[in-house]
Amino acid sequence: MLVAKNLSKSFKEVNALNNISLAVQEGELYGLLGPNGAGKTTTISILSSLLKPDSGEILYQGKSLYQNLTESKKMIGVVPQEIALYEDLTALENLKFWGTLYGIKGKELQSKTEELLDFMGLSDRKNHKIKTYSGGMKRRINIAAALLHDPKIVFMDEPTVGIDPQSRNLIFEVIQELHSRGLTMIYTTHYMEEAERLCDRIGIIDEGKIIAEGRLEELKKSSKINEEIRVRFTNVQKTDLSNINNHFNGQLLIHENQMVLSTSQANTDLPILIQMCTNANLHLENLQVKSLSLESIFLELTGKSLRD
Amino acid sequence: MFTIAFKGIRQYFKDRTAVLLSLLLPIVLITLFALMYGGIGKKEKSRPISLLFTDQDNTELSKEVFKTLNDQDGMQLFSKSYGEASDLIKKGKNTAVLVLYKGFQDSVEAGNKAPMELFYDEAKEIEMGLLQQALWSNLFGITMKKGIKGKVNTWIKEKNPDLSDAELLDIQAQVEEQFTDFDNSDDSKEMEKKSNLPMTAIVSEEKNGNLGLVQAIAGTAIMMLLFSVSGSGASLLKEKEDGTFRRLLVSPISPSSILYGKMLSTLFMAVLQLTVMFLYSWLALGLDIFINLPALLLMILSAAIACTSFGIFMATICKSRKQVESLSTLIILVISALGGSMMPLVFMPEIMHKLAVVSVNYWAIEGFFDIFWRQLPLSEIYPKMLVLMGIGIVLTSISVISFKRNLLKLV
Ligand SMILES: Nc1ncnc2c1ncn2[C@@H]1O[C@H](COP(=O)(O)OP(=O)(O)OP(=O)(O)O)[C@@H](O)[C@H]1O
């Protein structure tokens, strides 16, 4: 469906993309996982013709994106990271406007907008202005606006940022439904859980490079580590934690009063960790040992946390 | 392109405050300015200038001077002692006092220089200017005539010592009649004909509407229009800030049609705003908009085109809405002042007239003057329309180029 080869893009000083290649199959839900500033949005902008890459090529169904740009654009749907709707127009007016831009008219436009509003569960609010919507509702209309013209491939750029868990689940359901209908999608996120839960295949992107790619199981298999230990304390003393981290070769992730240690040998590491924490006068509140998550894979690959 | 234009217009009408601001505010301002320039109620004269009057002579002639001046339209005299008068002036309550010294009548009749003096507040330049004019034309008229009458009488007596008293009186009466005739002609036009400085109004007040009214409407309407188009142009940058611009760009429409669509909706609003302004001026302020309707419509269109292109131009050269707002406010104020939107150009020094040609306001206001004031035929007004459209074309072309160049920055 989509093949991108050796894409590079720099903005003045920032080298946003560095020789990225990816291929997405028909009907596949591909996750692009990476921290802030990794280059996710830039990748999507380039793939959707918003930005021209400095080098590299993009093929949709074997044809260059720029060969017939107008036709290519009709194949593509984009859900921007920021909500891109007219706040002072109603949901219906917004959808109709965006539909018209794709040449959809009259009855077809009418039925398409109704269908999507229904799909998003917002039919009863269709005549309200977007500015009266909650964050989650805006997000849903933001997605609907990209689906009006029945695109062949849809890019979703962090469609769940800044919304409550319930709305997020609604959006997951929408995406899973679209996936089951066979829509090809590229989904970016910096949430591990989302990528794990939704995506068929995941590319991990950092500093403009794809550093790992594959199915979740493949990624896990290729990783040396297979477990993570989560410890929560009632008190935190920052100064003392660095030597613990050093002991575990920097595989310790510290976030507020929580510690995550990714390891391949939980049985030996666990007692040591607890011992060291006790020595450091940290009071244990909660302890968990889990099998591997994407987050720990990411940590292993990049040496940094996904969030911040 | 039309889709985008319609969407823009729909958004405009959804925003009630914007609609009200763009239509009501200019209406209020036009009314205010019309009142200021004395445009409303043509028959009603502007507030009279008040002049204090100290009569130390207390003779027939000094009283006549008081009466003549007080009878002048737009002038009101108040008798005060010199002390009181100078107090009032010092307090800023009055502008000037005219003092007729003792021996005023005697000196005048003897044909000598009249002993009188005007004391005034130098700070009140404008009032003094008006006052001086009124005084020149009247005061010196009276004193000169009296002086000449006295001299004529003396001369007749001297040359004809043998004339009987009755004959002398008869001659005097005849002389008096001549002058009285002169005096009684209160038709100002008659006066002008007889005075040695002939004055002819080429464009007369009676011919049509009202200079002040046209100035108020045209000046205000154009300035307000510039403000609202720059607001509308700024909505292009709002698209960028809201991220809808990205969505527009990934859709199959061409980037330029985004710009043209925006221009079209702005143009529509500009024409609407000007039309409402003139309709209001017709209904509420009595401007005869049917005097040359085709010219007016074309003028509205050209002014709208010029202003629209200004708004779009500002939007494409600026980086953010804040920047558009502050920069265009500055530019609008400058070109409005230059172009005569705030103050009629006639009040301004010569150099300003030359500078004014760089201003959109100038061409539009002059165009409206051509229609309503000078009442020129379309064939003589169209160059101004061409200038306005030319401004439109030039600014639009620059906008298109800079829009295309900055497209990437908009993403
Ligand atoms: N228009 C631009 N001009 C300059 N630099 C840019 C521009 N867009 C992106 N960048 C830079 O390119 C890098 C990648 O940015 P990008 O927006 O693609 O990251 P991201 O993965 O989408 O991050 P986030 O999770 O915060 O959305 C960043 O360092 C960013 O500062």
Ligand SMILES: [Mg+2]
């Ligand atoms: Mg992003």
